[in-house]
Amino acid sequence: MHELSIAISIVEMAEEEAKRQRGRVAAVHLRVGMLSGVVKEALLSSYEMASADTPLAGSRLQIEEVPIVVYCGACRAQRETKSAQWFCCPECGTPTPEVIRGKELEVVALEIQ
C-alpha cells in the first residue's frame, strides 16, 4: 500500500504546476501501466485523502490504464499481452521478457480553471 505516498507526490506536483499556470486544478490526468505496481482503486481513494485540505480538494483524478506491450522477436512486432501472468506473444506464443509499455506512472495533463 504505497499508493498514498504516490498520491501525495501527485498532489504536490499538480499544486506546483497550478501555481505556475495561475489557476485551480479541476482534474489530473494520469497514465498508469499495468506493471507499475499501483492499484487504480487504491490510488483513487488515496488521492481523495491526499488532496483534502489542499487547493486540489475536490479535484478529479482521471486514470488511463496502459496495457502491457511486449516486443516479439519472432514476429518482429510489438504486441499487447493478454495478461500480466503470461509474457508471451499473443499471436505466435513465443515467450518474451522485453517489455515496451506497461510500467508508466506519470501525470500527463492537468485541467486548469
Next chain:
Amino acid sequence: MPEPRLVEVRKNILKANDVIARELRERFRNAGVFVVSLVSSPGSGKTAFLEKILSLLHLQCRVAALVGDLATENDAVRLARSQAPVKQIVTGTLCHLEAVMVRNALEEWDLNGLDLLFIENVGNLVCPSSYDLGENLRLVLMSVTEGEDKPLKYPTIFNSADVAILTKTDLAQAVEFNEDTALANIQAVRPGMRVFKVSAKNGQGVAEFVDYLRSRQIALRPAAPV
C-alpha cells in the same frame, strides 16, 4: 466559471526517486561496488539466505549489507554474525525502501572499501517493485513453503527482478512442493529468468550462487590501470 483548459505536463511521478537512484548507481560504479538488492514476502528467508552468503563472501571479498525493516533491528543483529559490516534502515510504517533511504544510510560509508553491497528490502512483494534503489541486480526470493503460484500472484515484482532464488529447498518434500510448476510460473511472468535453488539450512545451492555473484561482480569491476 471559465471552461477548464488542458495543460500537458508529462511528469514521471517517481522522478524524485529515480533521480536519486541514478546518482546512487553512478556512485556505486565509480567506487567499483556491485550492488544486489533482495525482495520477497515476509518470512521467505531473505535474512537466513543473506547471512549464509555473507559468511561465505566475507572470506573472499569486501562485503557489507543494508537491511530494511519496519520496526526491529533483529535482522541486522542476525546478519552481523557473519562479521560483515551491517546497517539497519528502520522504515517505521513504510512498506518499502526508497532510494533516499539508501543514500542516507550510506552517508558515513566509504564505498571504495567495498566489492559487494547487499540491500535487503522490507518483506513485501508489492510496493518495492516501483522503487529503483540504484542496484545492479535485483533478486526475488520465494520459499517452497509459499506455494508454486507466487510468481503468478505477484507478476510485477518478478518482472522487476533479474534473478529468482527458490529458498528452503530442504522443506520441499515435506510441503509437497511441485518444482516444475513453480519454475514454469517464473518463466511465464519473466521468460529467461535465471533461477537458483538454495537451502540456507543445509547449504545446498549456496556455493553455486556465490560463484555466480562473484562472476557478475568481477565482470563489472573496472579494469585495473596498467
